[in-house]
Amino acid sequence: MKRLFLLPLLLGAVAVQAEPAAVLRDAALHAEPYIDADTITALKPGDQVEALERRGGWFRVRLADGTEGWARLTALRLGKPGESGNSGVGATLNLLTTGRSGASGVTAATGIRGLDKAKAIQQATDEQAVEAMETHAASADEARAYAEEVPLESRELDYLPEHEEAPESPSDSDASATESNPIFGGDW
Amino acid sequence: MGLRRAVAGTWFFALALSANTVNAAGLSFGGLFGGADGEGRTIDIGRIVSSAREAFGEVNEEKERAVGREAAAVLLGAAPLVDDPALQRYVNRVGRWVALHTERPDLPWRFGVLDSDNVNAFAAPGGYIFITRGLLARLHSEAELAGVLAHECVHVLERDHLHAVQKTARVDLAAAVIGSTVENSERQVLDRVASGFQEIYARGLDKEDEFQADRKGIVIATRAGYNPFGLAATLQTLASMNPEDSALALMFQTHPGPGQRLGRLDRDFTAFDPYAGQPEVDGRFLAATASIRQAAERK
Secondary structure (H helix, E strand, O other), rough: OOOOOOOOOOOOEEEEEEEEEOOOOEEEEEOOOOOOOOEEEEEEOOEEEEEEEOOEEEEEEOOOOOEEEEEEEEEEOOOOOOOOOOOHHHHHHHHHHHOOOOHHHHHHOOOOOOOOOHHOOOOOOHHHHHHHHHHOOOOHHHHHHHHHHOOOOOOOOOOOOOOOOOOOOOOOHHHHOOOOOOOOOOOO | HHHHHHHHHHHHHHHHHHHHHHHHHHOOOOOOOOOHOOOOOOOOOOHHHHHHHHHHOOOOOOHHHHHHHHHHHHHHHHHEEEEHHHHHHHHHHHHHHHHHOOOOOOOEEEEEEEOOOOEEEEEEEOOOEEEEEEHOOOOOOOOHHHHHHHHHHHHHHHOOHHHHHHHOOOOHHHHHHHHHHOOOOOOOHHHHHHHHHHHHHHHHHHHHHHHHHHHHHHHHHHOOOOOOOOHHHHHHHHHHHOOOHHHHHHHHOOOOOOOHHHHHOOOOOHHHHHOOOOOHHHHHHHHOOHHHHHHHHOO
């Protein structure tokens, strides 16, 4: 396990082992884990930082020059830059934004491993296993009681309205590749 | 009606496209076009199109469930349930609580942990939700699990798989779905549904459906009282894995990249920040999933 979780800390606070991380998009380094907290500096895509602690939607990070602050979880990618074997940072970023690792990633568009193609083609279905699921089912009351143990509190929240502007394009130069899949257009 | 005509036209186009796609990819799915040409018989275009039109009607809940059972049987045929009743029960309790905060709280929601190293999660029509052991072992808290399950719940709420059936030129499958009722559950019809779902799970849903499931899933997990960022944290875990890892192959083939999904969620970040103090619930999650994590570490 790369991330070490210490048992119940503060609500919503999760300790991680100091871990390298890369900045995925333009973002601000905040003094506190709040949107309206002071901005310490700007983070640029590709910046390497160290992730020290997560709290809610924020990571406390340390920059190369030692500066510490809070960055949005959604602006970071955890992991070493070279972790993806032969691909390096560029290819990794490419994969992150396109979901493919290069030409080889595109070929086996319907190939499945594990829950894999070979098995799927056998058309083996397991009706009895579907029946067996019934024995593990939880009733609504049971679920409520289990939530109460935490306790988890229900709250009213509407779905968010649609954004009017188009989504921000990915930060790397290969953005166009995400929009057209030669085999299954738009299916990724 | 203009719309109806346009829709029928789409079907013709999609049929042709689909045939080319399959040839170009060099794939051979037994029964891809189901019973219609399975025996080498001539396809009755008129009959297919009229079935296809019918297939645009709303599928009622009973049919949805019957189709979902068959889709679930496909997944369970590919990977059995983890033989750990306590673990299955845990995921059902969490999942049912999450599902109670959707617009279809009264569906007979069923959750299952599939015994596979693959990192993935699946939904089937009517309220069947699956997560693989490989993904569950990589999560860190119940809030992350709730985020994943909520994402899958959205596919059920939106009937994304049924719409995929209607969109992807599966005329035979669409007809089978229409024909599938509890009383009329002949093996032949269900086999066609099953083969269709094998294809849909291998191919994946529309990428916008996935973004939508992320976006709504976060709301559902937040309604259920969890820290809203569980799903985003899960996407980060995926992003930090070696992308060449074969356990990720299907997930990456059938979903937008995790970085791209995080990017979409980033736009909504401020909306969820006020709920960032909601609990992660890691204690009982780690206890409930200890056995599969230990097994993963031994490997």
